Amino acid sequence: xxxxxxxxxxxxxxxxxxLTALLxxxxxxxxxxxxxxxxxxxxxxxxxxxxxxxxLAAYGAMLAGAFGDPGRIGTALQTGNATDIxxxxxPVTETLVxxxxxxxxxxxxxISFRAxxxxxxxxxxxxxxxxxxxxxxxYLNGHAPSWLILIASIAFATLAGGAWGFVPxxxxxxxxxxxxxxxxxxxxxxxxxxxxxxxxxxxxxxAGSTTPVSKQLSGITDVPNIISLPTIRLxxxxxxxxxxxxxxxxxxxxxxxGFELRASGFSPTAARYAGMSAxxxxxxxxxxxxxxxxxxxxxxxxxxxxQLSLDISGGIGFNAIALALLAGLRPSGVVVSALLxxxxxxxxxxxxxxxxxxxxxxxxxxxxxxxxxxxxxxxRSIWRVRVSKPAPEIASVSTESAGxx
Amino acid sequence: MTAAAVTIGAQPEGLxxxxxxxxxxxxxxxxxxxxxxxxxxxxxxxxxxxxxxxxIDKQGGQAATLSTTVGAIWVVAAAATxxxxxxxxxxxxxxxxxxxxxxxxxxxxxxxxxxxxxxPAVMTNVIAGSLELAAPISMAAMAGILSExxxxxxxxxxGKMLVGACVAAIAGSVVSLATGNTVLAVLVAVVSxxxxxxxxGLLLAWLGIRHKVNQVIAGTVINIGALGITSFIFLRILSxxxxxNSPPPVQAIRxxxxxxxxxxGPILFVATPYVYVAYALVVILTYMIYxxxxxxxxxxxxxxxxxxxxxxxxxxxxxxxxxxxxxxxSGLAGSYLSLATSSSFQLNMAVGKGYIGLAAMIFGGWHPVxxxxxxxxxxxxxxxxxxxxxxxxxVAPQILQSIPYVVTIIVVAGVVGRVRGPASAGxxxxxx
Numbered sequence: 001x002x003x004x005x006x007x008x009x010x011x012x013x014x015x016x017x018x019l020t021a022l023l024x025x026x027x028x029x030x031x032x033x034x035x036x037x038x039x040x041x042x043x044x045x046x047x048x049x050x051x052x053x054x055x056l057a058a059y060g061a062m063l064a065g066a067f068g069d070p071g072r073i074g075t076a077l078q079t080g081n082a083t084d085i086x087x088x089x090x091p092v093t094e095t096l097v098x099x100x101x102x103x104x105x106x107x108x109x110x111i112s113f114r115a116x117x118x119x120x121x122x123x124x125x126x127x128x129x130x131x132x133x134x135x136x137x138x139y140l141n142g143h144a145p146s147w148l149i150l151i152a153s154i155a156f157a158t159l160a161g162g163a164w165g166f167v168p169x170x171x172x173x174x175x176x177x178x179x180x181x182x183x184x185x186x187x188x189x190x191x192x193x194x195x196x197x198x199x200x201x202x203x204x205x206x207a208g209s210t211t212p213v214s215k216q217l218s219g220i221t222d223v224p225n226i227i228s229l230p231t232i233r234l235x236x237x238x239x240x241x242x243x244x245x246x247x248x249x250x251x252x253x254x255x256x257x258g259f260e261l262r263a264s265g266f267s268p269t270a271a272r273y274a275g276m277s278a279x280x281x282x283x284x285x286x287x288x289x290x291x292x293x294x295x296x297x298x299x300x301x302x303x304x305x306x307q308l309s310l311d312i313s314g315g316i317g318f319n320a321i322a323l324a325l326l327a328g329l330r331p332s333g334v335v336v337s338a339l340l341x342x343x344x345x346x347x348x349x350x351x352x353x354x355x356x357x358x359x360x361x362x363x364x365x366x367x368x369x370x371x372x373x374x375x376x377x378x379x380r381s382i383w384r385v386r387v388s389k390p391a392p393e394i395a396s397v398s399t400e401s402a403g404x405x
Numbered sequence: 406m407t408a409a410a411v412t413i414g415a416q417p418e419g420l421x422x423x424x425x426x427x428x429x430x431x432x433x434x435x436x437x438x439x440x441x442x443x444x445x446x447x448x449x450x451x452x453x454x455x456x457x458x459x460x461i462d463k464q465g466g467q468a469a470t471l472s473t474t475v476g477a478i479w480v481v482a483a484a485a486t487x488x489x490x491x492x493x494x495x496x497x498x499x500x501x502x503x504x505x506x507x508x509x510x511x512x513x514x515x516x517x518x519x520x521x522x523x524x525p526a527v528m529t530n531v532i533a534g535s536l537e538l539a540a541p542i543s544m545a546a547m548a549g550i551l552s553e554x555x556x557x558x559x560x561x562x563x564g565k566m567l568v569g570a571c572v573a574a575i576a577g578s579v580v581s582l583a584t585g586n587t588v589l590a591v592l593v594a595v596v597s598x599x600x601x602x603x604x605x606g607l608l609l610a611w612l613g614i615r616h617k618v619n620q621v622i623a624g625t626v627i628n629i630g631a632l633g634i635t636s637f638i639f640l641r642i643l644s645x646x647x648x649x650n651s652p653p654p655v656q657a658i659r660x661x662x663x664x665x666x667x668x669x670g671p672i673l674f675v676a677t678p679y680v681y682v683a684y685a686l687v688v689i690l691t692y693m694i695y696x697x698x699x700x701x702x703x704x705x706x707x708x709x710x711x712x713x714x715x716x717x718x719x720x721x722x723x724x725x726x727x728x729x730x731x732x733x734x735s736g737l738a739g740s741y742l743s744l745a746t747s748s749s750f751q752l753n754m755a756v757g758k759g760y761i762g763l764a765a766m767i768f769g770g771w772h773p774v775x776x777x778x779x780x781x782x783x784x785x786x787x788x789x790x791x792x793x794x795x796x797x798x799x800v801a802p803q804i805l806q807s808i809p810y811v812v813t814i815i816v817v818a819g820v821v822g823r824v825r826g827p828a829s830a831g832x833x834x835x836x837x
Contacts, residue, residue, distance in 0.1 A: 028634070032641050118621055177818040180560055180621055184760050185810040185817075192810075196803035318629050325622075358640035363633025371626040375616035 014326045016379045017372035018340070025365045026055040029357060058355050065350020066095050066343035086229040091346065093227070093234040097304055099342025101126070103241035104296035105320035106327065106334040107248045108165075108289040112179075113329050114252060115285030116265035121168060121183025122293045122317025124190035125161040127310075129294025130301040131194050132160035134214050134308040137301075138203055141220045149221040154298040161294015162287045164190065169286025173279030179286070187317070195310055206307070214301075214308035223303030237299035242335065244292065249331035251288075261285050293317070315363060319345070322366040325373045341366075425497035432501060436490035436508070443483035446515070451476030455518040456525035460671045469668060470525070475518035482511035517789060520798050531788045532672050537745075539777075539784025540683040541566070544738035545762025546769065546776035547686050548731035553771060554694060555727035556707040556720070557613060558831045560624030562735050563759025564631030565605045569598035569739020571635040574643070574750035577652025577743075587653035594652055595740045602736020603729045605631075610728040614721055617833050628759075636752055643750060654748035655679070655741075679741045683777070686734065690773040703727060707827035710834040721836050735759070757810065764813040771826055779816070786812055 031037075036050040068091030076088035105122045112119035133153040140149045168182040198205055198212035206215050223235040252258040264271040264281035271278050296316070301308045323341045327333025348362045372379050380386070451474050458470040486508045493499050517526070545562045552559035577594030581587055605627055612623040643650040657675050664674040694700040705713035706723045714720050742758070743750045761783055768782070769775030790805040 028637065032638065034642070118625070120625060171814070171818045175818040177814070180625070181760050181763060181817050182814050184757060185814045188757055188810045189807050189814075192803040192807040196801050199803070200801060318632075321625065321629075356641075358637050360633050360636035360640060364630050364637060365633070367626050367630030367633055370622065370629070371612065371618075374618045374622050374626070375612055377616045 013376050013379055014373060016383055017369050020372055020382060021365045021368035024368055025361055029055050029058055058351050058357050061351040061354040062347030065091060066347035068092055082229055086231050090231060093232050095342045095346045096238055097233050098345040099338045100238045100241050101296035101300055101316050102320060102323060102338035102341050103245060103335055104292045105316050106323045106338050107244055107331060108292035109320045109324035110329045110334055111248060112285050112289040113324060114265050115261040115281050116268060117179050117282055117285055119183055119286060119289045120180055120317060120321060121186050122320050123313040124187035125164045125290040125293035126297040126313045126316060127190045127194050128164040129157035129161035129297030130308050130312055133157035133298035133301050134204060134217060137217050137220050138215060146221045150302060153302055154295060157298025158291045158295045161297060162291030165290015166283060166287040169283040173282045191310060212310060216307055217302055218306040221302060223299060233304055235303045237303045245331045245335050319366055322370045325370050429493060429497040433490050433493035436486055436493055440483050440486040440490055443479050443486055447476045447479030447483060450479060450519060454523045457528045458525060459668050460529040461667045475515060478511060478515040478518050482515050485511050520793055520800060521796060524796050526792060529671050531792050534788035535781060535784040536680050537676060538787040539780040540679045541738040541741040541758055542762050542765055542783050543683045543777045543780035544686060544734050545759050546765040546780055547690055547773060548734040549763050549766040550771055550773060550776060551727045551731040553827050553830045554703050554707045555724045556710055556827060556829045557724050557728055558620040558624060559731060560621055561609050561627035562762055563755050564628035565602045565732055565735040566739035566759050567631045567635050567755045568605060569602045569736035570743040570754055571638060571750050572601045573598035573740035574650050574652050574743040578649045581653050582648060590653050591655055594744060595737060598740035599733045599736040603732040606728040606732020610725045614724060620831050632753060639750060639752055650749045652744055652748060655744040677745045679745055687773045687777045707829055710829050714836060720834050761809060761813050764816045768816040783809055
């Protein structure tokens with residue numbers, strides 16, 4: 001019983017954070033609905049009802065987009081018709097598809113955080129990984145069997161993302177340059193670089209396309225699907241993501257290297273006095289972090305999307321920060337939060353289509369989630385509950401190892 | 406350092422000196438190689454014309470033109486680089502970093518000359534453009550200096566600028582629609598952007614001080630939230646009702662008499678008010694930080710808050726006020742984006758300007774004058790990029806656009822010279 005209580009207390013703050021953020025998002029929806037608000041003087045009650053209806057419609061669409069209709073799934077499974085089943089379970093599988101890169105990038109943020117580094121360059125590392133995967137798939141096409149191309153592309157994506165992540169780690173360790181600035185700058189550079197290659201490289205660019213997108217990769221290689229049904233995109237990238245969560249958990253909590261990472265993150269000075277290399281930990285953590293994001297990019301272009309474009313990351317790097325903090329930087333928590341955020345992403349898209357409410361609302365909700373998780377005092381005063389202090393890792397990151405900012 | 410490190414410290418003393426000497430010789434060799442490279446490049450480009458012209462009286466009026474060849478500029482670059490190499494030979498105590506600028510300036514001029522490949526460049530536009538583009542970066546850097554001098558990280562500059570730009574666009578449009586008075590509209594737009602910036606500054610201070618949220622995380626919250634809310638408002642309202650996204654533009658002002666000075670007039674005294682405000686801020690902040698009691702207290706709060714607290718200074722109050730002031734300034738810088746550059750708000754229109762402002766602050770050694778000069782470097786990089794793309798130079802626009810970001814990384818990494826910031830910036834302070 002006490003165990004259940006402690007778990008409940010641990011999830012209380014994350015739960016209330018998400019709830020509060022969604023409520024505030026609802027307020028923003030109401031305040032920007034001018035068609036409804038213009039009647040506020042003549043018909044205040046009707047406006048209030050309209051406002052609540054607007055929010056319910058938006059979040060209702062979000063729920064439907066994220067989980068589909070359970071009743072429909074049941075009937076479809078009974079009939080056994082492949083198209084029906086696919087259509088019924090598609091919202092759920094798409095949620096898992098959205099969660100896949102979020103798991104990778106959430107783990108990436110968690111690793112770097114544990115080592116005292118704040119990696120907000122996930123988008124750039126993901127893009128560079130995606131570019132590496134695309135390039136290797138296109139150049140290896142015809143020279144190797146499809147499965148080998150798949151493995152090579154993912155491997156190159158991981159290496160490229162790792163190299164992109166190594167740069168800020170190296171700069172922080174050697175010169176004290178703050179990783180927040182360098183990773184953001186590398187995001188812009190990565191995006192411009194991918195834009196550049198997609199516009200100039202004849203080998204990569206899709207023929208006859210006016211927008212910068214690469215050739216279709218699905219003809220070259222593909223990540224095998226878990227369920228083979230029409231329109232279902234859930235592939236083994238998701239399984240690899242779960243395996244990575246296990247691997248990261250093992251690395252952080254069961255190995256000496258992991259201990260060193262966490263020790264350097266906790267207190268670089270203490271780690272140094274204990275004979276560990278804080279700088280080495282920074283570089284290692286950032287390389288691993290970048291590698292995970294790069295791997296996500298690889299699975300996105302090879303598997304989910306099948307094509308490289310500039311908007312392939314779609315803000316995953318920022319969402320990953322929110323979900324890693326929400327997860328208390330625990331790999332298992334990252335998986336759970338990534339599923340939640342995958343549902344939010346998938347639902348947010350549906351919300352945009354059904355109600356015209358821009359998807360970008362989610363960014364605001366993510367920001368609020370980070371704020372509430374990092375400042376549990378806010379949650380305490382809003383909901384009048386007793387909450388525990390934030391994880392010491394979240395509180396300590398980057399204060400002692402601040403560097404030049 | 407521990408006691409053990411001090412006792413064995415005597416031996417490596419000579420080792421360190423020898424290593425420094427070796428490094429300085431290597432550096433001299435490096436400079437020498439670059440000098441030879443410049444001579445080689447000069448021999449290749451004596452037939453390439455380089456024309457730099459300056460407007461004498463006004464834009465598009467008479468011009469004074471400086472005609473030479475790119476080869477000649479390379480010769481200057483080679484001479485300057487060789488000079489630095491020779492000076493470096495004197496030994497390890499030679500302070501090479503300032504001299505690096507002497508060598509780099511002609512290199513950049515020559516490289517631009519090569520890229521232009523004989524096309525005439527109007528330097529008045531480049532220099533005036535640098536000043537104009539440096540204005541928001543400089544203001545962001547000033548906001549950063551105020552915060553960090555008080556002991557608070559201010560990653561949130563980017564978000565504050567973005568929200569400032571959005572609010573200025575909306576407020577300016579609404580007032581201009583309602584009254585038709587463009588001057589009033591601009592004033593209201595600027596003031597509301599500043600107020601929103603100040604509110605966000607207060608939020609940052611409140612999260613960081615009251616709730617002891619890590620200041621980098623608190624800043625990131627504001628940056629992500631700002632991106633989300635402004636994109637949301639743009640897509641939900643502004644892109645459909647464009648009348649709410651057409652604020653009156655802020656145009657260049659001619660300063661009477663001074664603008665008539667030949668050559669200098671069109672460069673320095675025909676600019677948007679933002680440029681003059683940026684100058685003024687540099688002067689005012691330099692005076693306030695280094696010559697007033699308030700400034701002394703501000704610096705004490707950032708360097709050694711415990712000591713400041715001991716002598717009765719209210720450190721937390723100073724930090725709150727500094728962040729609100731910084732918010733006002735960054736809101737002003739944000740309003741520049743939507744009022745002076747495109748006269749409308751666009752998605753994510755800050756594109757890293759806030760972070761670049763932080764880089765300028767670091768480059769400038771947390772001093773307003775230094776930060777302003779650093780902002781000029783970034784402004785120059787921006788202006789050169791637009792010059793090259795207007796003249797249709799054969800370099801991909803994405804490469805040119807990435808220059809400011811690359812420069813920022815180099816600057817932050819301190820390749821140009823290690824600098825030391827306020828000792829306690831980013832550390833929470835427990836006030837008894």
